[in-house]
Amino acid sequence: MTTQQEKATAHTAQATHTKAPLDAVTQAKRPRFTRAQLLAGIIALLCLIVGIPSWVIQMTTVQFGEGLVTWGLNIDLFFLSAGIGSSLLAVTGLSLFGVLPGVYAQRKFLSIISFACLFVASWIVFVDAGTPLRVFSIIFSPQFNSLFVWDFYFIALAALISLIILFKREPKRALGCLGIVFGLAVTITEGCVLAVSVGTPHWSLNIGIPILFVLEGMIAALALILLISRVPQEEKRLVNALLALLAAALVVNAVDVLVGAYLGSGIEATTIAVMVVGGLAPLFWGQILLGLLVPLILLAIRRTRVSISCAAVLAIVGVFLGKLMTLLSGQAVLADGTLSTYMPSLLELGACVGYVGFVLLIVLVGMQIVAHRAAQNESVLVSEELA
Amino acid sequence: MRYGMVIDTSRCVGCNACAVACKQIHGTAPGVFWNHVERWEEGSYPNARMKYQPVMCNHCANAPCAEVCPVGATVVAENGIVTVDKERCMGCRYCVAACPYDARTFLMSTEGYYPELGIKTGFEETKEFLHEAGTVEKCILCNDRIAEGKEPACSKACPARARIFGDLADPTSTIAHLVLQHQAHGLQEDLGTGPSVRYIS
Ligand code: SF4
Ligand code: SF4
Numbered sequence: 001m002t003t004q005q006e007k008a009t010a011h012t013a014q015a016t017h018t019k020a021p022l023d024a025v026t027q028a029k030r031p032r033f034t035r036a037q038l039l040a041g042i043i044a045l046l047c048l049i050v051g052i053p054s055w056v057i058q059m060t061t062v063q064f065g066e067g068l069v070t071w072g073l074n075i076d077l078f079f080l081s082a083g084i085g086s087s088l089l090a091v092t093g094l095s096l097f098g099v100l101p102g103v104y105a106q107r108k109f110l111s112i113i114s115f116a117c118l119f120v121a122s123w124i125v126f127v128d129a130g131t132p133l134r135v136f137s138i139i140f141s142p143q144f145n146s147l148f149v150w151d152f153y154f155i156a157l158a159a160l161i162s163l164i165i166l167f168k169r170e171p172k173r174a175l176g177c178l179g180i181v182f183g184l185a186v187t188i189t190e191g192c193v194l195a196v197s198v199g200t201p202h203w204s205l206n207i208g209i210p211i212l213f214v215l216e217g218m219i220a221a222l223a224l225i226l227l228i229s230r231v232p233q234e235e236k237r238l239v240n241a242l243l244a245l246l247a248a249a250l251v252v253n254a255v256d257v258l259v260g261a262y263l264g265s266g267i268e269a270t271t272i273a274v275m276v277v278g279g280l281a282p283l284f285w286g287q288i289l290l291g292l293l294v295p296l297i298l299l300a301i302r303r304t305r306v307s308i309s310c311a312a313v314l315a316i317v318g319v320f321l322g323k324l325m326t327l328l329s330g331q332a333v334l335a336d337g338t339l340s341t342y343m344p345s346l347l348e349l350g351a352c353v354g355y356v357g358f359v360l361l362i363v364l365v366g367m368q369i370v371a372h373r374a375a376q377n378e379s380v381l382v383s384e385e386l387a
Numbered sequence: 388m389r390y391g392m393v394i395d396t397s398r399c400v401g402c403n404a405c406a407v408a409c410k411q412i413h414g415t416a417p418g419v420f421w422n423h424v425e426r427w428e429e430g431s432y433p434n435a436r437m438k439y440q441p442v443m444c445n446h447c448a449n450a451p452c453a454e455v456c457p458v459g460a461t462v463v464a465e466n467g468i469v470t471v472d473k474e475r476c477m478g479c480r481y482c483v484a485a486c487p488y489d490a491r492t493f494l495m496s497t498e499g500y501y502p503e504l505g506i507k508t509g510f511e512e513t514k515e516f517l518h519e520a521g522t523v524e525k526c527i528l529c530n531d532r533i534a535e536g537k538e539p540a541c542s543k544a545c546p547a548r549a550r551i552f553g554d555l556a557d558p559t560s561t562i563a564h565l566v567l568q569h570q571a572h573g574l575q576e577d578l579g580t581g582p583s584v585r586y587i588s
Contacts, residue, residue: 061496062478062494062495062496062520062521063495070480070483070484070493071480071484125479128479129477129478129479129521130476130477130478130479130480130493130494130495130520130521130522130523131476131477131478131519131521131522132477134458134475134476134477134478135477135479137457137458137475137477138457138458138477141458141459142457142458143456143457143458143459145454146454146455146456146457146481147455148455148457148479148481149457152457193481194484196455196485197451197455197481197484197485198451198485198487198578198579198580199451199452199484199485199486199487199488199489200484200485200487203484330484331484334489335487335488335489336425336442336489
């Protein structure tokens, strides 16, 4: 990585301070909040006011959504959060090879978001577990034949790598390599968690699910980068990549449905019917049209800042809907052929709002820490120069 | 040793005695059935018939529920019975998703049948220790009764002798004999779960 790039990034967290005045050189000045950060802080606070009581009630009284579905909105948010966090890490890792200098310049900011998403994904596992304290058994007595355990450890490792990238001055390529490997490992393992579940015909041995999870993770990560980071020199490449990923996700979804409808029988055939024309149709078509097709068209025909931002937002919403769709479609038909129903409870919705607030809070705190460290480093440099 | 059960659906009269006996023995919560009888109609008037199929945990030899459990709460015992250790279960519900037979229940509450009275009946109190909210539970083939040399409550209660309990691994047992004689089949055997509950139809 060149020194120029390094210089361009020195303040990734967009620290508000510029030059430390001479009288304050020995005492690092705590950077102020920008307006955007203040706004994000207020949103985070409001979300947490709703979220924290919901988490407490959910953890102490074991309340989940209404209906027969085993995994609902909480797990959707878990997959989304882990997917974004790990895929951001993979993209950041790639940038350490010098291929995406704009992303490299933003690596600290992106690593904070990646860490926040991965941390909150682990938190969701706690909130969603029936007996939260026993989740620690995954650490103390893990059963490695369960992919869930691998997923848990991959998430932990990915979060650790994000932190190292965040605090290292010049992260090495080996670290980038690890970031790519573990970033992808998280999404692939999560897809496989569903794909090995023989109890669910729509998931089991469906190779499309791990592929879809990787694609969806990357879509959300790139969309987020385009939405919140300034990477003008790479915008074209990132948009092209997003376009290709959206098209690929569309194809995988289409193949999944067509193969299921053509070859499937019994529960699988009923599941496809429920997805395409039944109770899950609004979700399915919402994902296909709003989350994949519209952003694809927007990016293909016009690339203004507004259209890119709209496409990015829709793509993230599409990933959210897509994961919920995958989860609910797998559980839509019970073993005896009856259809299950699911409606998230207010408590679940509140908990999910809380997760968003938690991610925002961690990102804001992370940015402050990074900015503070940068200020300290700078003041040390100036003192050394004066000495 | 591999405990299992043969269910002769042609003998089942759909009386639900097995489901009731199971609820009595284990004191399961309202709406929770470790064992129930599915019913459907076949044919059309005047040749319509009711069909019954008792269903329960199949105590699979290659239990997918045990394979996916991240903390080893679900295990296949040496005698073939699949159990859930409620002291270990963290309530992640991965096993519920993995079971092809919908044989597992995630217990959201241990409320009794009369929550509006704010009390539990004496019977419910005696069975309370068997259940824990936030964990997953299912049929345990009455392993406590088996340990005492008794047969499971469901097969004991069946008035039509539609359920035969025994050791599938013992070629001299009645159940092994029935499996051979009637080519008794398991549910969704193509999944490779190796169910220990076999059906004669
Ligand atoms: S029937 Fe379901 S719960 Fe019972 S052993 Fe098989 S997979 Fe596990
Ligand atoms: S719910 Fe309990 S028994 Fe089932 S997989 Fe999770 S920890 Fe194991």
